[in-house]
Amino acid sequence: MARFTLVISFAAALVVASAGDAHAHPILDEAARLFDEAEFEAALEVFHRAEEAGDLTRDDLIQLYEWRALVHHTLGNADDLETDLMRLASLDPDHQFGRQVPPVVREAFDRAKARTTGQITVHVDAEIQPNGVRLGARVEHDTSGIVQELRLGARAPGNAWTHRSNSALEMPGAPDTTLEVYAEAVGPGGAVVATDGTPDDPFSSLIRDLPGREAGSTGGGGIEIIPTHPSDDDDDGGVPVWPFLVGGGALVVGAVILIAVLVAGSGSSNTALMPPMVQP
Numbered sequence: 001m002a003r004f005t006l007v008i009s010f011a012a013a014l015v016v017a018s019a020g021d022a023h024a025h026p027i028l029d030e031a032a033r034l035f036d037e038a039e040f041e042a043a044l045e046v047f048h049r050a051e052e053a054g055d056l057t058r059d060d061l062i063q064l065y066e067w068r069a070l071v072h073h074t075l076g077n078a079d080d081l082e083t084d085l086m087r088l089a090s091l092d093p094d095h096q097f098g099r100q101v102p103p104v105v106r107e108a109f110d111r112a113k114a115r116t117t118g119q120i121t122v123h124v125d126a127e128i129q130p131n132g133v134r135l136g137a138r139v140e141h142d143t144s145g146i147v148q149e150l151r152l153g154a155r156a157p158g159n160a161w162t163h164r165s166n167s168a169l170e171m172p173g174a175p176d177t178t179l180e181v182y183a184e185a186v187g188p189g190g191a192v193v194a195t196d197g198t199p200d201d202p203f204s205s206l207i208r209d210l211p212g213r214e215a216g217s218t219g220g221g222g223i224e225i226i227p228t229h230p231s232d233d234d235d236d237g238g239v240p241v242w243p244f245l246v247g248g249g250a251l252v253v254g255a256v257i258l259i260a261v262l263v264a265g266s267g268s269s270n271t272a273l274m275p276p277m278v279q280p
Helices: 002-022 026-036 040-051 058-075 078-091 103-115
Strands: 121-129 132-140 149-155 162-165 169-172 177-186 192-196 203-209 222-227 244-247 250-253
Touching (some): 040 058, 058 103, 058 192, 078 103, 121 177, 132 149, 132 177, 162 169
Antiparallel strands (some): 121 132, 132 169, 149 162, 149 177, 177 192, 177 203, 203 222, 222 244, 244 250
């Protein structure tokens, strides 16, 4: 009984301190209060209600998974503890716990992180069409099935956005046409958990015909999409995820053919939207 009380004391102290310092969402503050009062089942119900909200941020979702993992640890819910720590590791592999988190929870997080493939990311893909380009979005490293929706937006600069949710987007394009594009992966509570560009800072690209080739032809013609505003997913050498060189259905990134691994998020069977067609 002494050990059980000590674990509760450590976890509750962490939650109350974190709630005060991080200005948590009011629903999470309510869950923290219930946890502090040893109303653990009630706290779990409030955490579930938070996942149904529509205004959580990524940081809120990280707090939710950490705090709920502590509740599960206190109640001895080993499987639920593991599940929430896997979700936490997919969102924030470098997450730093407060010093009062029990070592057993830290060790469980390290094991969970070892089973993930990296932090959740979302990327925009492009495929040539006879009169423009077909855009789609794909999510990677969603080991725990956090992503529930993929949002995709595109526009010509100064024009209204065209949006899609969990579906591809076809945009008209001609030589020297510029498009602004973004993609967002959305998780529980409406939290945006990964982006490739944003509505306020979209991914700008110039569409132009390849020299001497007819766009959309079957003889190797294509559209070259050159980034004018690379995303934060550039590699260490400064080469962005784009440009996409799309010709006759082949997607070339730099000089390397990329076969995308599409991972569908929970709650939707079609969150991996547009598998690129790759030909040798």
